[in-house]
Amino acid sequence: MAKKNSKNKKNEVLKESDALPLLEFKFDEPLFQMASHPEEPIIAVGLSNGYIYCYRYNPEALVTYLKEHKKAFKLTDENTGEKNEVFWKMVNVSQDEGTTQADNDTVTLMWKTRRHKGSVRCISMDPTGKFIYSIGTDNILKKADVLSGKVLQKTNIQNNNHKFSKMVVSSTHPILLLGDEVGNIYTLDTKTFKLLNVIKGIHGGDSINDIFNFAKRSVYKFISVGETTLAYWDCRNSNENDSTETDEMKRNVVYSDDQEDEILCGTFLDPEEGDTVVCGMGEGVVTIWKPKKNDLEDQLSRIKITKDDSVECIVPTLQDDNCVWCGCSNGKLYKVDIKGSRISEIRTHNSVDEVQFLDLDYDYRLVSGGMDNIKIWESQNREGNDLDSDENENVSDLGSSSENDSVSDLDDVSDDEKELSGLSREELIAELDKDLINDDDSNSEEIPETVEDNSTCKNKKRKTKAENAKQNKKIKQEKRTYNDSHGITKFDDL
DSSP states (O other), rough: OOOHHHHHHOOOOOOOOOOOOOOOOOOOSSSEEEEEOOOSSEEEETTTEEEEEEEEEOOHHHHHHHHHHHHTTBBBOTTTTTBBBGGGGTEEEEESSSSSSOTTTEEEEEOOOOOOOOSSSEEEETTTEEEEEEEEEEEEEEEEEHHHHHHHEEOOSSSTOOOEEEEEESSSSSSSEEEEEEOOOEEEEEETOEEEEEEEOOOGOOOOOEEEEEETTTTEEEEEEEEEEEEEEEEEEOOOTOOOOOOHHHEEEEEEESSSEEEEEESSTTTTTTOEEEEEEEESSSEEHHHHTTSSSSSOOEOOOOOOOOOOEEEOOOOSEEEEEEEETTEEEEETTTTEEEEEEEEESOOOOOEEEEEEOTTEEEHHHHSSSSEOOOOOOSSGGGGGGGHHHHHHHHTTOOOOOHHHHOOOHHHHHHHHSSOOOOHHHHHHHOOOOOTTTTOOOOEEEEEEOOOOOOOOOOOOOOOOOOHHHHHHHHHHOOOTTTOOOTTTTT
């Protein structure tokens, strides 16, 4: 009997979650990059026309607004099963709007500027959230103040005109890593912008798809994925002068076995513990790796996510629940329980385009990005959803200690560019690279158009600790105590 029930449970079709986006940003040009602030409700986005927009949003106001309207919102269409989009027109933000219709202080456009010629290839914020780094198809790396957008430093990186595909800023040291489309890794000092080291030709000369720090072993140890291999290396060791793949070069870069499937993204399940690596694959599976078992020589297990779609991006939930979020080419978001080897939740980011970016905001809300939009989702990291906190008040009356649901107080496009909107992302990148503007003032920087932030809500994030009293076992299983001071550092490259 138990065997039959187990089989039926395995074959159950998981219904889509009723979780709702708190906010959606829409853009007229293709979205190429995004980055969330580690400590404040701020998000920066980079577009195909070289512009960077920086927004501040008020989660508390958004939660209040959506609570008032949620009861009148029909979650899905009974005929098509699609989400009802009429409701979201009230909380959508187009790229040049400073506020939404929900509330004058809900979303503020802090600044915007034409930061690069051609497209913005990479964006990353430093662990303090004070600086934002960006690089475009012009191969000029720029460091700017997050609040004002003013450029503080810049340098032109010479790499035979190859474009960059990935940027990572160390969470502990003044180190910035850049991976390009031919497998080269550049290490720079974030204070001086001095080039410290170069590692060439990782992953058979294919593009660097992802980079993440192996902090458990060393702040200088990193893992990269690309083509069909995973590589493990020290950013201080160079092979720049090696003309052939010598034994010394092989020691500098340790490769996994050929996976016979492209590895598109990767992350640690828990960056602090560093004992489980999860990678997204081109054939719609996630692979699990254990460094202690075989030193990343090969994957140990795999979980099927989709049948005909690839896993494009991945980020850990950082909720001590052994889960990661996966963004796939079918436009859906999957929450995957790695220890349980199952999908625990499904959301739809977009029914047309793939999910290209995933991140967590300062309060661990999921942020997903596609070709032309970004969604910041309601939080489900404490006693349930941001929007269901009223329902959770009844649970605390059953003998459990009450927990605080911590929410912080908080250029025109040419006709040619418009014609590119029907191309695929790869074709679009190729076309945009051909159309770089060669102005005489290539080294001049446009002064960002700033918008005064009228909100008096500054980030006064409260780190709460829930008291663990003796409770009924059933309640303990249904509710996990969330502790904001768990010490896990959110990596900006995720």
